[in-house]
Amino acid sequence: MKKPKNIWKWAFLILIGLILGSGIFLGTRIFSQRETNLPPASEVTVTKGTSVVTMNTNKKKLNTLMSYFLNNFQKDSDVKYQFYLEDEALLTGEFPILGTKVEFSLYFEPYVMTNGNVQLKATDLSIGTLNFPVQQVMSLVEKSYDFPEWVEVNPSEQTMTIKLNQFKLQNDMYVKADHIDLVGDDIQFSLYLPSDEGDGE
Numbered sequence: 351m352k353k354p355k356n357i358w359k360w361a362f363l364i365l366i367g368l369i370l371g372s373g374i375f376l377g378t379r380i381f382s383q384r385e386t387n388l389p390p391a392s393e394v395t396v397t398k399g400t401s402v403v404t405m406n407t408n409k410k411k412l413n414t415l416m417s418y419f420l421n422n423f424q425k426d427s428d429v430k431y432q433f434y435l436e437d438e439a440l441l442t443g444e445f446p447i448l449g450t451k452v453e454f455s456l457y458f459e460p461y462v463m464t465n466g467n468v469q470l471k472a473t474d475l476s477i478g479t480l481n482f483p484v485q486q487v488m489s490l491v492e493k494s495y496d497f498p499e500w501v502e503v504n505p506s507e508q509t510m511t512i513k514l515n516q517f518k519l520q521n522d523m524y525v526k527a528d529h530i531d532l533v534g535d536d537i538q539f540s541l542y543l544p545s546d547e548g549d550g551e
Contacts, residue, residue, distance in 0.1 A: 403541040404528070409435040412537060423498060431495050437533050439470050441510075445494045452477060454487060458510065466526025466540075467515060472508040484508050 413434045424430045431443030439458040444451045454477045458470035472484045488505035497503060500516035514525050522544035529538040 400543050401526075401540040402543055405539045405541065407537050407539070408535045409532060409537070424496070427496055429494055431491075435532055438473065439532070441491070443491070443495065445490045454491075456484070456487065456491070460530045460532065462527045462530055463511075465515060466528075468512040468527050468530065470510040470512070472510075 416433055416435075420431075420433065429444070431441060433439070433441050439460050441456040441458065442454065444453050446452070454475065456472055457474040457476075459473050461469045461471065463469055472488065475482065475484050475487055477487065485505050485508055488503060488508060492503040492505060498517075500513040502511040502513060504511070514527060518524055519541075524542050524544070525539050526542060527538075528540055529536065531537070
């Protein structure tokens, strides 16, 4: 006579098999590397002087940024000025003439230079009812105000140059202007890794 099968014995063995099989399956999935299309770290090259980010902004955002910067830059100065963007770039402030403070507004047309700097060409001057030549007013402005070292005022050429290649960000990264359209409210800059020369040109 055949011995009756030990049902509990077989059920126990099947349960052990399922547990071991599940453990092996899960372990294989957890510890195996997922295939990706990312290149190996050894193949990722960092080229200095390369554009890494293109930024689009508008006049409102840029005016907020410039106002914040100028407020900090001029916090210890008694003579202050403002610079902001409308359909033209506008520099406003006061300077003393014959013991009287005179308000002025200088209007500029911005141009992107080949090296990514920005040149502002004076186009108009508002100074109350007085009639002064732009060159003379820019000379007074140059003498009366402190500008960042990367801003160059040239009264004889009636220009101001914003030397972005001398304005260093964290880790010596720098910015270049790509496109400025104040009427169309379209302003574009690119962020660059530090170049070997370190001058951003």
